[in-house]
Ligand SMILES: Nc1ncnc2c1ncn2[C@@H]1O[C@H](COP(=O)(O)OP(=O)(O)OP(=O)(O)O)[C@@H](O)[C@H]1O
């Protein structure tokens with residue numbers, strides 16, 4: 001075959017507009033997921049067994065079904081069920097947030113549980129309240145352990161966001177597919193898009209590697 | 219008598235900018251027991267690891283029974299099977315039982331038959347006092363027992379010289395004796411040994427020669443009586459004094 | 467407003483969904499096998515003494531780890547016939563894409579497993595006179611295997627769910643059938659709900675199994 005990138009470079013601006021959507025939807029979803037995940041993690045460790053079960057069912061549902069199945073459900077089924085119409089951007093953001101929040105909740109929980117009981121005992125022995133033990137002793141240590149897996153989770157989310165193209169959100173992948181249809185230079189377009197994704201992901205991977213080296217436990 | 223087993227000439231070794239060995243020369247006679255002492259970081263472990271080329275020396279030459287082993291074309295596995303090494307952390311293979319650990323070298327490296335290797339291995343484990351632990355995994359053994367298995371594992375290759383790197387440092391005090399006893403027994407049988415240790419009593423009773431390392435060079439050496447009682451250098455005396463304190 | 471559920475359409479079309487499940491499972495298993503084998507080659511390359519080979523293997527894994535899976539799948543789908551001159555069915559291009567992708571992740575699992583065994587083991591083996599290949603075969607790999615099993619389990623679960631992406635290139639697996647039926651029956655709510663449920667029913671027990679693996683091999687250390 002003959003490679004011809006001219007058509008792609010001519011429409012690079014079009015792809016970049018898609019990339020902006022990709023970045024927006026990823027960052028927004030991550031922010032929501034960070035908060036939502038924390039709530040779920042706390043519920044997951046609540047004193048009440050019924051609450052714990054609710055949280056764990058939530059986590060299991062979102063982790064044991066494909067993101068794409070969740071995405072089409074929220075995009076196609078949810079509006080019919082509730083009568084609420086939302087834009088593709090909102091539907092995709094919700095979907096990615098819910099999905100990532102289930103993983104983040106487990107990251108939070110694992111981080112907190114990884115702090116040995118010796119640390120807790122030492123705090124209690126000093127006369128701290130359980131709450132003080134959590135905020136002064138456990139969390140400061142747990143947070144540093146959570147940072148590396150949270151970073152990895154963001155990279156996963158960022159790459160997974162390409163799925164939103166399948167429900168017509170005009171992100172980078174969607175732009176690629178429509179530009180490919182328009183220019184008939186599918187392979188060139190996809191190659192350039194892969195490079196754009198790499199250019200966006202590699203710095204993130206770099207930071208996450210740094211976090212792993214700095215804070216990783218093993 | 220000039221039956222030299224190991225000869226080291228002007229050995230240099232650096233890690234990046236850090237020069238750890240700055241020209242070490244030494245000759246070890248057959249059957250001789252050389253005890254190496256020196257402060258932490260003085261290059262003792264690095265020296266031992268250069269001898270079987272687990273570390274690559276930057277300069278200098280090493281001979282094993284008059285054959286140079288520092289050349290580019292040296293067959294390393296062949297050299298190493300003639301040099302036994304025992305580590306501070308035992309480094310037994312955790313997925314193998316005691317006897318499998320001892321058989322591993324003869325089986326894999328020397329291609330000995332399973333039957334012969336097993337017989338030999340059980341003799342060696344008997345020798346180090348572990349005939350009742352043949353099929354036990356390292357995880358179930360005490361530190362002292364693990365270290366004795368490690369000695370048996372090295373002996374199984376019938377090495378010409380054995381290197382011991384602080385082999386009792388990771389042990390609880392009450393387990394040190396059983397390992398030193400095995401080492402003394404080896405010395406009595408005429409094994410050539412280079413022993414990095416801070417166990418003074420072992421040095422006094424077993425060593426033929428004590429070598430003091432300091433910042434990558436040999437500061438002084440001599441028979442144990444001399445080094446331990448009448449060391450020439452102030453540094454050696456201070457080092458030994460400190461050891462006595464910690465030994466109390 | 468109250469939605470009237472009509473699950474009949476699901477039962478009427480269940481054979482179609484079942485055929486989709488079969489394809490999902492087949493694609494997952496074949497991809498895993500292909501990836502496990504190719505991954506081993508790449509891991510060995512990454513641990514090899516030659517810098518250029520290590521670099522090449524590193525670029526391979528990074529390429530597949532830093533681009534979205536969907537991009538890889540679509541890319542392979544279009545590039546494969548151009549490069550090979552052979553027309554691939556969507557299923558086979560999906561298999562190639564997943565095989566290449568899984569290989570990159572498996573290579574990292576293998577490598578992490580091997581390097582986690584610890585320097586002392588390598589030194590002790592070399593000191594006995596083993597060759598590098600013997601150290602790998604007799605000492606490192608046997609110890610690394612138990613450490614690799616849990617992450618391989620996690621990888622398998624992701625793979626199983628991710629096979630839904632090949633619906634984008636027309637592989638008629640479960641997700642594709644669901645999307646087709648949702649349009650065909652005008653009943654997206656029921657179809658997509660049942661589709662998600664099917665994935666859940668198959669995946670959840672496996673997740674429990676993988677958790678158990680983590681537990682088992684962690685306490686063993
Ligand atoms: N692989 C390595 N890379 C970089 N530096 C090293 C390496 N191995 C050893 N060193 C450094 O070389 C110096 C000498 O180390 P060596 O282990 O030989 O000392 P030692 O005399 O055995 O000390 P110790 O009594 O603590 O075992 C130390 O400063 C150490 O930090």
Ligand SMILES: [Mg+2]
Pocket residue numbers: 262263264383384
């Ligand atoms: Mg040392």
